[in-house]
Amino acid sequence: MSSFLDIFVTAQGNNLSNAFTSRLSSHNKPPPPLDTFSLHCPPLPARCFHSPISTELPTLAMTAMDVDTDMIQRKQSLYQSMDEMFEIQKEMYKGQQYSQIYYIRLHLIRTLIYSLLPNWKPHLPVCTVLGLEEGKECIIVGTLYKHMKLKPTILSEYSKERTVTPLVTPDNFVHPDDNLVLEDESGRVNLKGNILSPSVYVTGNVVALHGKETSGGDFLVEDLLEAGLPPQSDLPNKSGEDKYVVLVSGLNVGSSSSNPLQLQLLVDHITGHLGDEKEQLSAAQIVQVVVAGNSVQIQHGLLNGQNLASKDQSKLSEPIKELDIFLTQIAAGIPIDIMPGYNDPANFALPQQPLNRCLFPGSAAYNTFRSCTNPHFFDVDNVRFLGTSGQNIDDLGKYSKAEDRLEFLERTLRWRHLAPTAPNTLGCYPFTDRDPFFIESCPHVYFVGNQDKYATRILKGSEGQVVRLICIPKFSETGVAVMVNLRNLECHTLSFGTQISS
Amino acid sequence: MNKGNSNNRKRPAQQPPAGPPPPKHQTPVMEEEDMDEDVFIQQEEDLVNEDELILRDMEDREALADRMRKWKRPGLSPGYLNQSQSIVFQQLEIDYVIGESHKGLIPNASGPAAIIRIFGVTQEGNSICCNVHGFEPYFFISCPPGMGPDDISRFHQVLEGRMREDKRNNSVPKCILRVELVQKKSIMYYQQHSSQPFLKIVVALPTMVASCRGILDKGIQIDGIGMKSFMTYESNVLFVLRFMIDCKIVGGNWIEVPAHKYMKTTKNMSYSQLEFDCLYSELISHVPEGEYSKMAPFRILSFDIECAGRKGLFPEPTHDPVIQIANLVTLQGEENPFVRNVMTLNTCSPIVGVDVMSFDTEREVLLAWRDFIREIDPDIIIGYNICKFDLPYLIQRAETLKITEFPLLGRIRNSRVRVKDTTFSSRQYGTRESKEVTLEGRVQFDLLQAMQRDYKLSSYSLNSVSAHFLNEQKEDVHHSIISDLQNGNPETRRRLAVYCLKDAYLPQRLLDKLMYIYNYVEMARVTGVPISFLLSRGQSIKVLSQLLRKAKQKNLVLPNVKQQGGEQGTYEGATVLEARAGFYEKPIATLDFASLYPSIMMAYNLCYCTLVTAEDARKLNLPPECVNKTPSGELFVKSNLQKGILPEILEELLAARRRAKADLKEAKDPLVKAVLDGRQLALKISANSVYGFTGATIGQLPCLEISSSVTSYGRQMIEHTKKLVEDKFTTLKGYEHNAEVIYGDTDSVMVQFGVPTVDEAMKLGREAADYISGTFIKPIKLEFEKVYFPYLLISKKRYAGLYWTNPDKYDKMDTKGIETVRRDNCLLVKNLVTECLHRILIDRDVPGAVQFVKNTISDLLMNRMDLSLLVITKGLTKAGEDYENKAAHVELAERMRKRDAATAPNVGDRVPYVIIKAAKGAKAYEKSEDPIYVLENNIPIDPQYYLENQISKPLLRIFEPILKNASRELLHGSHTRAISISTPSTGGIMKFAKKQLTCVGCKAVISGKDQNQTLCAHCKGREAELYCKTVANVSDLENLFGRLWTQCQECQGSLHQDVLCTSRDCPIFYRRKKAQKDMAEAKVQLERWNF
Known part of the structure; x- marks a missing residue:
């Protein structure tokens, strides 16, 4: 890794260090500290740039302070965070269990589904699982539970003796013998029939089923109803100008796959220090950057609770410092949201709480820097964004099957639930009074981070909802970031390639 | 009831009973006590009353009765009713009862007689009760020399007179029915003459065998002969077993009663669908082979009860009500139960797929269960600890509540269930107290007893047994919660019912998984004893049954050796070669004697009837080539003079096992495979128990001459093998290395041939086995089976190694005697030892x-x-x-x-x-x-x-x-050297302690103006690193917390209800608790960073 850097420095060292200092000098007035939990960020002041022409970069440092006519204005946007629903502040672990969160979820989605029933099958009676009578057609609403043969259990880890051949951990635990059970507060019933495919659904989904009890005490499913897409607010006026939100994930600073040059190119591009005027003009249209998880990789072996030697101490904090430098560069010019991910120094269970500001002494000084929760829910110019760092979709990928990743995203919207597998297979906080993953209103942009490859499509709902679904690839492996146009939800990628050997 | 603790309801095995034992059990190690017990048919009027009572009850509960009628057995074919069709059925249970002789079948009989009842099921699923008439109890005595026909009739009269002295025998017109002169031979000792005169004494009732034996043992005065005591023969054989042996019936086989040879009973005594009378001579017993190796569709009832105990006390039938009874009924051979129900006291919310029957009073619950048993008519009743807990509890509870009509659970109409305390003790299984509940016509199979008998486990709670065999943790509800659940609402009672059902379901799963029905039926068939004997009695009855059957073919009779309590003969046991402890990094080949003790008995013709007494040896002057002198100094004749019975039994058993194994290889159908595998296992166990039978000093027919000879040969062979291996496989004889015997146990020898690879060791092992086998008399055979590589030999009977049967890949890690499963060790020991062995041997x-x-x-x-x-x-x-x-x-x-x-x-x-x-x-x-x-x-x-x-x-x-x-x-x-101790939050000095904040980084006390800081001045600048550590801890705990609690939700089978389970047997119980607590603490630590 360090050899990469060396090569890079010898190739473009001068230019870059100049650009770097110039930017810092132009914006080195520390803004007042900002409370990250405040809901409304004031409209951001426009950041200004010179038009740096790549060949004339060395002059930039000199001209940085004088503002002249060549200036390109960065566009502004209106930002509103709605993360408070994902925040855990006063809630503590006091012996509560997971039954409440299932109970609340069932209650929320069932109420919703009940309101849909008159339009679906008004002639059928609605029963509880206990009220089933053999042969009588009816509708039951409840939480699905999937019996899975291959599902790894913590019990087998503890109770089985170490086997001679280590267990292979498959990345998908779906098996043809899996079967679904529907549960409400009153009881459980086994589901039969071909309508309901166990490979699609997971434990934790709330659905309505039409069918009847068989003589064997099973429920033969004839039809199924999901909660469907939530209602959506109208997309703001489409005649406006192009403004972009950059979505990036999986920077993985400190991992072997991370390439500092690539990352620096990304930073330089969006801060407008790269390319010709045309490119800078497009960079000036970027109004928001979102880093969707897994920004650093820390050697987990160092965190076993023992006191560290000073060498290891720095090994631990080095990647975070490096990340802070990158973030500072961006925050100096553009509002940036950082979400915690699976690998980040944050808590494990969803919703993950904002990364602590003490990790980012540099960037945290800017009021453009926001440390957010995962999942993250916000509006930019009234375009509604909802996204996660990927855990919810990755977990669905382990416990169910779909044609592609986007289908999982689509399903979670239709199920009205961001993370149905939590808490069953996905760690989550044992909420007692709410289910924050219930999707109340439909986002315009729904993204997940840390996917293997970039994918996107438009999902259209029956009530005119239009959702841009995006899988953000891991930047450290692909060098790809995603640009979303707020005007029309169009989407394209930014690719940064670094071929050093040639 | 709470089965999590069920194992504790019984005292641990191998401990003498706590209180003073009843006098009759004082004999130290008693294999078993076989006594017939006559049960008399009750009076007619009782019967009528009973029926009326039931009818009245039934009217009250019409609806319930309708529900139950659904599950009736299939109807009878008319061919049975008009007696034009032969009845073929698989019998499961045989007993006898004393009743009036059947005038229709035996016209000239009078007075009470023993009627044998065979209960079984036909292929169609009809339940059968077959009353067999005309079989009479008898035994033998050796006829004193010179006894003529007149002497015999005089002897008959004297004996009859003596029997009459006991008033109990007055109910019969004649005690001694006949005394016949027969030609027989005693099984004991080699005899040159072919037979001797014996007297066969036929008595009226089975119990008279014992009283008659008592009289003859003490001696009687006979005119012309004088006072004389007699050695009795076969007077200790249970009447039912006697009947089975004479009719060639083995446990669980198929019996045919030809058309027109049976009479349907006019007044049924039992609840069986088809009850009929026949003569014992008409029965056709089918050998369990081919078509007749199948199983009839018996009904298996698995049940469990819950009782509401008082706080802090274990439930007692005199105080605590039975609140729920869960039942599952399965047809043998089918996968899923066809009846699932639960009877509850007080209302209970419905459960999908389960028939929930709620009642207002406990009386109704109990009676509903009785009616259920009667309607369902189960052939086999299973459960977990039912023999010691559930059944006696139900019966005693009914007694307390004065529900006299409750304990009619057997198949006989007017017969109440009897409970008695029994002690079962055997060398092999130790002493166990148990309660015997007689349910006539139904086989009880308590899975707990079977587990304790067949498996060595660290815990026998239903929870840990199912975790072990089914890989399923069972929710465990502490019995202090049960009453709360019962006193709650229909929902909490439903919760309890689900739990109760699970407890009823698991025994059935275990039964299926371990193929108990197949294995036990096969064992009964091989050894010839009724299935019910297998669980309630030791090994020796099985050997005795085979011995009696064989002896009968050969016209031999078995003496009833007086049991000599206390005087235990001892003899030298098996040998163990000195273990050369060490860690062997070269392959160790293991040479095993296949079925060593049975082979020795066969090879040297060791038997009761081939043993020559020292006296006879002198008298008979046998040529030395016709006898074997064993290393322990006994003489046995060779098979050319007299073929032993034991060797013959063993040969048959082993031949049958070879056949079963060969068939097993051919078999495709999993059911057939199950039967065959059960059979070969039963055959193996039976063959091995023969040696034990001869050595059981207080057994039925001990003969230490045989058992000590067997072990002495065994020792000799191990030594011989060692010598041959170490002589032959040497560099002098052209091998690359000198072989070394590092250890030898009862029937195996471990050899280090010195070669470096498993493959070579296997070749040499095979060569050695063939070579050495050649030096033994057939069928003693040394087999090469496996190689240990590497091998850690700790001491005798303690070793561990990787087990190879093919040179490419090891099969498993094999350990012996390394205590990883002992109960009074903590789990840490087990984990540590297992992990170390894994690293040493595999890595x-x-x-x-x-x-x-x-x-x-x-x-x-x-x-x-x-x-x-x-x-x-x-x-x-x-x-x-x-x-x-x-x-x-x-x-x-x-x-x-x-x-x-x-x-x-x-x-x-x-x-x-x-x-x-x-x-x-x-x-x-x-x-x-x-x-x-x-x-x-x-x-x-x-x-x-x-x-x-x-x-x-x-x-x-x-x-x-x-x-x-x-x-x-x-x-x-x-x-x-570094230690750390947690600070207790209660007690002692902590009351005086003052809490102060310390720096997260270096534990320095933070004081003064920095009060609200997380780090001390010195550690400032290390925030990122220290925060990462704190948050990583939280993150790990969250992960653990989530996985643990969702696992428990999974076990309890509900997402919307809180987890109640308190199973301390569960490996994650404490972790779950700890995760909850640690989580709260870690969160507080994390809070400190929100400055």
Whole structure:
């Protein structure tokens, strides 16, 4: 890794260090500290740039302070965070269990589904699982539970003796013998029939089923109803100008796959220090950057609770410092949201709480820097964004099957639930009074981070909802970031390639 | 009831009964006591009353009755009713009853006689009760020389007279029906003449055999002969067994009664669908082969009851009501039960797929269950601990409630269920107290008894047994909660019902999984005893049954040797070659004698009837080529003079096993495979138990001459093998290395041939086995089976190694005698030993194993050990004051009772505890504490105790052969120097302690103006690193918390209800508790960063 850097420095060292200092000098007035939990960020002041022409970069440092006519204005946007629903502040672990969160979820989605029933099958009676009578057609609403043969259990880890051949951990635990059970507060019933495919659904989904009890005490499913897409607010006026939100994930600073040059190119591009005027003009249209998880990789072996030697101490904090430098560069010019991910120094269970500001002494000084929760829910110019760092979709990928990743995203919207597998297979906080993953209103942009490859499509709902679904690839492996146009939800990628050997 | 603790309801095996035992059980090791017990048919009027009562009851519960009628057995074919069709059925249970002789079948009989009842099921699923008439009890005595026909009739009269002295025998017109002169031969000792005169004494009733034997043993006065006592023959054979042997019926086989040879009974005595009378001579018993090896579709009922105990007390039938009974009925051979129901006291919300029947009174619950049993008519009743708990509880409860009509659960109309205490003791299984509940016509199969008999497990609770065999954890509801659930609402009662159903379901799953029905039926067929004997009696009845059958073919009779209590002959047992302890990194070949003891008996023709007494040896002057002198000095004739019966039995058993194994290979159908596998296993066990039978000093027919000869031959062979191996496989004889025998046990020899690869060792092993087998008399055979590589030999009967049967890949890790499963060890020992062996043997990484031990010890001392690994569990078998010595778990139970009587362990429960730090000089028993209490109050554990008393011995055992100075290296290294102790949150000095904030980084006290800081001035700048550590801890705990609690939700089978389970047997129980607590603490730590 360090050899990469060396090569890079010898190739473009001068230019870059100049650009770097110039930017810092132009914006080195520390803004007042900002409370990250405040809901409304004031409209951001426009950041200004010179038009740096790549060949004339060395002059930039000199001209940085004088503002002249060549200036390109960065566009502004209106930002509103709605993360408070994902925040855990006063809630503590006091012996509560997971039954409440299932109970609340069932209650929320069932109420919703009940309101849909008159339009679906008004002639059928609605029963509880206990009220089933053999042969009588009816509708039951409840939480699905999937019996899975291959599902790894913590019990087998503890109770089985170490086997001679280590267990292979498959990345998908779906098996043809899996079967679904529907549960409400009153009881459980086994589901039969071909309508309901166990490979699609997971434990934790709330659905309505039409069918009847068989003589064997099973429920033969004839039809199924999901909660469907939530209602959506109208997309703001489409005649406006192009403004972009950059979505990036999986920077993985400190991992072997991370390439500092690539990352620096990304930073330089969006801060407008790269390319010709045309490119800078497009960079000036970027109004928001979102880093969707897994920004650093820390050697987990160092965190076993023992006191560290000073060498290891720095090994631990080095990647975070490096990340802070990158973030500072961006925050100096553009509002940036950082979400915690699976690998980040944050808590494990969803919703993950904002990364602590003490990790980012540099960037945290800017009021453009926001440390957010995962999942993250916000509006930019009234375009509604909802996204996660990927855990919810990755977990669905382990416990169910779909044609592609986007289908999982689509399903979670239709199920009205961001993370149905939590808490069953996905760690989550044992909420007692709410289910924050219930999707109340439909986002315009729904993204997940840390996917293997970039994918996107438009999902259209029956009530005119239009959702841009995006899988953000891991930047450290692909060098790809995603640009979303707020005007029309169009989407394209930014690719940064670094071929050093040639 | 709460099966989590069910194993504790019984005293642990191998312990003498606590109270003074009833006098009749005082004989020390009694194989078993076989006594016939006559049951008389009750009077007619009783019967009528009973029926009326039932009818009245039925009207009251019409609806219920309708529900049950659905499950009736299939209707009878008309061919049975008009007696034009032969009846073919599989019998499951045989007993007898005393009733009037059947005038229609035996016209000239009079007075009461024994009627044998065979219960069974036809292929169509009809239940059968076959009353067999005309079979008479009898036994033999040797006829004194010179007894003529007149003497015999005089003898008959005298004996009849003596029998009459006992008033009990007055009910019959004649006690001694006949005395016949027959030609027989005693099985004991080699005899040259072919037969001798014997008297066959036929008596009226089965119990008279014993009383008649008593009279003859003491001696009777006969005119012309004088006072004489007689040796009796076959007078100790149970009447039912006698009948089976004479009719060639074996347990669980198919019996045919030809058309027109039976009479349908006019007044049914039983609830069976088809009841008929026939003569014993008309029965056709089918050999269980081919078509007749199948199984009839019997009905298997699995049930469980729940009782509402009072706080802090174990439920007692005199006080505590039965609140639920869950039932599952399965047809043999089918996968799913066809009836699932639960009877509850008070209302209960419905359960999908289960028929929930709720009643207002306990009386109704009990009677509903009785009616259910009658309608369903199960052939086999199974459950977990039903024989000791559920059934007796139900019956005693009915007694308390004065429900006289309840205990009619058997198949006989007017016969009440009887409960009696029994003690079962045998050398093999130890002494066990049990209750015997007679349910006529139904086989009881208590899975707990079967488990204790067939498997060595660390715990026999239903929970741990199902975890072991079914890989399923069972929710365990503490019995103190049961009453609360019952007193709640229909929902909580439903919760309880679901739990109760699961307890009824698991025994059925176990039965299927372990193929108990197949295995036990096959065992009954092979050994010829009724199925019910297999669980309630020891091994010897099985051998006796085979011996009697064989003897009958050969016209031999077995003497009834007077049991000589107390005087135990001993003889030298098997040999064990000196173990050369060490860690062997070259392949070790294992040569095994296949079925050594049976082979020896066959090879040397060892039997009762081939044994030559010292006296006879002189008298008979046998040529030396016709006799074998065994290494223990006994003489046995060779088979050319007299073929032994035992060798013949063994030959048949082993031949049958070979056939079964060959068929097993061919078989495709899993059911057929199950039957065949059950059979070959039964045959193997039977063959091995023959030797034990001859050595059981207080058994039916002990003969120490045989058993001591067997072991002496065994010893000789092991020595012989060792010598041959070490002589032949040497460099002098052209082999590359000198072979070395490093260890030998009863029937195996471990050889190190010195070759480096498994393949070569296998070749040499095979060569050695063939070569040495050639030097033995057939069928003794030395087989080469496996290679251990590497092999860690600790001492005799203790070793571990990788087990190879083919040179490419090892099969498994095999360990013997390394205590990893002992109950009074904590889990840490097991984990540590297993992991070390794994690293040493499989990874071949001795330094890795050492490092692992060091890390573990360091974790222990640094207080980083998971508490659940340190929990030790012991059964509380009697109340505190009854223990002579103070014991840790008893003291703890007392202390817990003082804290909270409701949740404290009771007699019969298992008490989990950890050893905590206590004042200097505190006794070990004072240092025990409840793990939950420890968790909640941060009480420091005592790592030294665990180091010294738990892990050091097993570790040193493993490492001593490998490491020099193992003790110093492992237990006293630098890793033992740092210790950390948690601060207790209660008690003692902590009341005076003041809490102060410390720096997260360096633990320096933060004082003064920095009060609200997380870090001290010195550690400022290390925020990122220190925060990462704190948050990583939270993150790990969250992960654990989520996985643990969702697992428990999974086990309890509900997402929307809180987890109640308190199963301390569950490996994650303490972890779950701890995760919850740690999580709360870690969150507080994390909060400190939100400055």
